[in-house]
Amino acid sequence: MTVLRFIPLVLLLAASPPLTAAEAPPDVAGSIGQMVFGLAVVIGLLLAGLWLIKRLSVARGALTGLKVLGAVPVGPRERVVLVEIAGKVLVLGVTSASVRTLHILSADESANLVGPGDPGKAGGDFPGWLRRAMERRNDAR
Incomplete structure (x- = not known):
């Protein structure tokens, strides 16, 4: 008699439709x-x-032909920079707020900047050149 008790449960399970993909438990690892x-x-x-x-x-700078030749700090946030562009050498004063042109050199004058340590390289003795230029400027006054 105990077997007869489970017949309705077996018939109920047999009559129910199988689980579809929407009802299947999700595959977390996948x-x-x-x-x-x-x-x-x-x-x-x-x-x-x-x-x-x-x-x-x-x-x-490759597109514009801009080349930085050297830089010397003259204060905590100030520096003098030597820049070559279009055959000219610009001496620029650079601060945190602005950039000013201090002097413009031709190619002939910039050749004088070659130091003993760097023959053939412009800007080799830039600190010495700057010192001499400042002395000439002060002597002219």
Whole structure:
């Protein structure tokens, strides 16, 4: 008689439709795996884009022909910078608030800046040149 008690339960289970995909319990491991894979793809695309931008970008100053020859600090936030552009050499005073042109040299005058330690390189003795130029300026007054 005990077997007869379970017959309605067996018939009920047999008559119920099977579980569909929407009713199936979620696969947590598969979901996490998909999420990690998607994140890796997005990070990979970002890194590839950054690398491509770096490779295709033009170097700073290369387009304009600007070349920094030397710099000398004259204060905590001030410096004098020697810059070559279009065959001329500019002596610039650079502060945290502004940049001013102090002097413009031609290519002939800039050749005098070659120091004994750096033959053939303009700006080799820039601190010495600046000192001499300041002395000449003070003597002229």
